Amino acid sequence: MSGDRRKEIVRHLSEDDLDRLLAESTDEKLTERLIFVKRLYKGATLEDAADDVGRSSATGTRWARRWNRGGLGLLMPNFGGGRPPKLGEEQQQRLLELLREGQPWKKQEIQHLINEEFDVEFHPAHLTTFLEKLGLSYAIPRTKRPSRP
Structure with missing residues (x-):
């Protein structure tokens, strides 16, 4: 199929307005969509314009x-930002308090504490990411050696 897939595009904004929005944009999603629309304004095919923004x-x-249906308002994504966290702000603060009280912790112990205290289970791979987002880091505990202080 080798048809010319140029799309009639409604000009909700002038090219100058598009350029101004592009210059002011700090949102990566908005920028890529504006570049896409600008390419269509310039006569690019859908495939070329989409390819230009990856x-x-x-x-x-x-x-x-x-x-075409609603301009910039409909072009931007309208999702709520993803799934809510398993632990709310107050629960995260409580967890930090509990962890500070009983240092040092092993990852399995932290996982057990979260399960017992908050009735929440984290996948072991995600637990590390979650703890890093809380500003925590961990080190592998070393066994004490009599020759080292």
């Missing part, structure tokens, strides 16, 4: 459709 042609088609 996206598939299917994503480009979806973005163009949303832009």
Whole structure:
């Protein structure tokens, strides 16, 4: 199939407005979508415009459709930012207090403490990431040697 897939694009904003928004943008998602729309304004095909921002042609088609329906308001993602954390702010503070009281901790002990205290289970691989986000780090405990102080 070798058709020219140029998409009629509704000009909700002028090119000058697009350029101004691009210059002011600090949001990576907004910037990539504005570049995509600008490329379409300049006459690029959907595939080329999507490829320029590292996206598939299917994503480009979806973005163009949303832009045509409602401009920038519909083009930006509308998700809420992901799944809420397993432990709320107060629970995280309580965990930090508990961990400070009983140092040093092993990862398995921390996992058990979280399960017992908050009835929450973390995958062992995620526990490290979670603890780092709390500003904690860990070291592997060394056995005491009589020859070393």
